Amino acid sequence: MRTLEGRAPERVVEAVEVERSGSWTREVVVGLGWAVADAVVVARRYLTHLVRRPGEIVGTLMIPVMAVLLFGFVFGEAMGAAMGVDSVDYRDFLMPGLFALTMAFGIGNTTIAVVTDVGRGVVDRFRTLPMAPSALLVGRGMADVVAALVDLSVLVVMGLLIGWRWHLGPWAALAGLGLLLLLRMAFTWIGIFLGLLVRGPEAAMKFFSLVFPLAMVAETFVPARMVPGWLAPVVEWNPLSATVLACRELFGNSVASGDSWVAQHAIPMAVVWPVVLLAVFVPLSLWRYRRAGR
Amino acid sequence: MSGRAAILARGLRKGYRGGGMALDGVDLEVEAGTVHGLLGPNGAGKTTTVRVLATLTGFDEGEAWVAGVDVAARPRRVRERIGFVGQYAAVDEVLSGRRNLEMFGRLYHLGRRRARARAQELLERFDLVEAAERPARTYSGGMRRRLDLAAGMVLDPRVLFLDEPTTGLDPRSRSEVWAAVRTMVAGGTTVLLTTQYLEEADRLADRISVLDAGRVIAEGDPEGLKARVGGGRVEVVVADVEGLAPVAEVMERVSGVPARVEVDALRVGVAFEGGGAALTRMVRALDEAGLEVEDIALRRPTLDDVFLGLTGSREGGRERT
Known part of the structure; x- marks a missing residue:
């Protein structure tokens, strides 16, 4: 692209402002400050949506809640028996899987919200504002973490009602919940990227039908040692599995994890996986956002 | 034409990714404080021209200046001086009219208090005070569009881009929007609008560029074009x-x-x-x-x-x- 810095056509020249003076570091700090402030404004927007349309949270919780009932009470005994534990222990084992499952299903809401904003021209409007280019996406990410907190609270209460407990004290339990939120944060950015990539909610739903099996082919309902051998590595290396295993460890679940490498390093892997996903999908999303509509 | 050019484009060219030219050398000069209409059939390059000038998309060749700023070199500075109202009413359906305007005010980096005051001013100016607390999804097409325009006017931009501002509106809403646009121009804003409605260009525009196949094939005031x-x-x-x-x-x-x-x-x-x-x-x-x-x-x-x-x-x- 040819630019004409320095020889602006005479007619358009008006007071060309002198650049704001200030050191480079100061500009970065000020820029970051605005980026955060802008993101908070955007996050408030999405949280208002959540409050005004609680259906979104109910929708997200529908599957895990049904799963609690189905796997906890209908299949629980059979599955527990297969694993060699009683149904109470199976439910104790099950809940961390369902927590993580819920984090994964949040991808759907994120994607659809982003697709809708793109389709309605909201993204175009935001892109013509002098705000930080990252703010719309970061704001969405922040709102999603808050929404996840609500999801988790409901599920924790439900778990406590059906006999799930943390056995290693509140701090370990909080650490586990923190890992779940970290996972959700990573998944949020996959959702944002998909939302910027696909055209229309229908296409988004197709992607979502891929998430469903991926969330199941993990340590969610049964341990890796109980799936067919060829599938076991998929289960072990599924990002969801690391978080599920780490939570079971931190909550002090009595069912022994497998002896795979991932299972032996569940807690560090539950940090590494989300960080890797973030490192990939945050830049991808920002890149895609800048190019939206081209 | 005398006076300053609020928008100046010379030889804008932009290819489609699949080949072919979306813009094939568009020249445009819009005097400050006037309304300029871009008229042309679908695919002529009207929307692309506006998107380029509003920093939403890049261009391959040529030069563009908006409100005295080089679009290619300093897009962010351009964004501080423009309002953009796209083809769809890009307001938040769930938020009330007031909350929408406050949010945009905050994103334009007005402080909380100034954003609030500005929202009130705009609600009054665009005749939305009564509906201010209702979610935007309950608004009629014309009201939604007015809210959309108001959101584009938060900073009193020097240049406002309107992409088909009244497409899909009934005649009454359309004249509401026209009245709103005239109010903005009276306040000194320069407007570049695309439209498929010749009547709209005739009513609103001081000058018109007729686009076809990515080029300006005629330019003039409505009367002059008719005289041709x-x-x-x-x-x-x-x-x-x-x-x-x-x-x-x-x-x-x-x-x-x-x-x-x-x-x-x-x-x-x-x-x-x-x-x-x-x-x-x-x-x-x-x-x-x-x-x-x-x-x-x-x-x-x-x-x-x-x-x-x-x-x-x-x-x-x-x-x-």
């Missing part, structure tokens, strides 16, 4: 076929040009300069000749005629806008 396809026509409708010939004879004598006789429509028309006085002369001559007429009218050329004459089509029929 000729002056007015006087058309006379008679009661029966026998009346056509004598009426045509009188009309040719008065106007000095050959008349066009449409037998099916029982209509005789001549090209005619001179407006109302000419019409009076024609009526008098017909009356003196003792001829009966059913209807007589002075028809000025519309922008439809201009459009048709220049592009050879009413709706180009290409896919992309």
Whole structure:
């Protein structure tokens, strides 16, 4: 692209402002400050949506809640028996899987919200504002973490009602919940990227039908040692599995994890996986956002 | 044209990813404080031109300046000086009108208090005070569009881009939006709007560029463009076929040009300069000749005629806008 810095056509020249003076570091700090402030404004927007349309949270919780009932009470005994534990222990084992499952299903809401904003021209409007280019996406990410907190609270209460407990004290339990939120944060950015990539909610739903099996082919309902051998590595290396295993460890679940490498390093892997996903999908999303509509 | 150019584009070229040119050398000069209309069939490059100037998309060649800022070199600085209202009313459906405007105020980096005050001002200016606390999804099409315009005006931008501002609106909402646009221009904002409605360009625009296939094929004020396809026509409708010939004879004598006789429509028309006085002369001559007429009218050329004459089509029929 040819630019004409320095020889602006005479007619358009008006007071060309002198650049704001200030050191480079100061500009970065000020820029970051605005980026955060802008993101908070955007996050408030999405949280208002959540409050005004609680259906979104109910929708997200529908599957895990049904799963609690189905796997906890209908299949629980059979599955527990297969694993060699009683149904109470199976439910104790099950809940961390369902927590993580819920984090994964949040991808759907994120994607659809982003697709809708793109389709309605909201993204175009935001892109013509002098705000930080990252703010719309970061704001969405922040709102999603808050929404996840609500999801988790409901599920924790439900778990406590059906006999799930943390056995290693509140701090370990909080650490586990923190890992779940970290996972959700990573998944949020996959959702944002998909939302910027696909055209229309229908296409988004197709992607979502891929998430469903991926969330199941993990340590969610049964341990890796109980799936067919060829599938076991998929289960072990599924990002969801690391978080599920780490939570079971931190909550002090009595069912022994497998002896795979991932299972032996569940807690560090539950940090590494989300960080890797973030490192990939945050830049991808920002890149895609800048190019939206081209 | 005198005065400063709020928008200046020279030789803008932009290719489609799949090949072909979306913009094939667009030149545009819009004087500050005026309304400029971009008119053209679908796929002519109207929307692309606006998107380029509003920093939403890049261009391959040429130069563009908006509000004194080089679009390619300093897009962020451009964004501080423009408002953009796209084809869809890009307001948040769930938030109330007031919350929408406050949010945009915050994103334009007004402080909380100033954003709030500005929202109130805009609600008053765009006649939305009564609906201020209702979610935007309950608004009528016209109200939503007004809210959309208000959101584009948060900073009192020097240049406002409107991409088909009244597409899909009913006539009443459309005139509401027109009134809102006139208010903005009265406040000193320069407006670049695209439209498919010739009437809209005629009513709002001080100058018009007609685009076709990524180029500006005509530029001028609405009257001037109409003059290019000729002056007015006087058309006379008679009661029966026998009346056509004598009426045509009188009309040719008065106007000095050959008349066009449409037998099916029982209509005789001549090209005619001179407006109302000419019409009076024609009526008098017909009356003196003792001829009966059913209807007589002075028809000025519309922008439809201009459009048709220049592009050879009413709706180009290409896919992309």
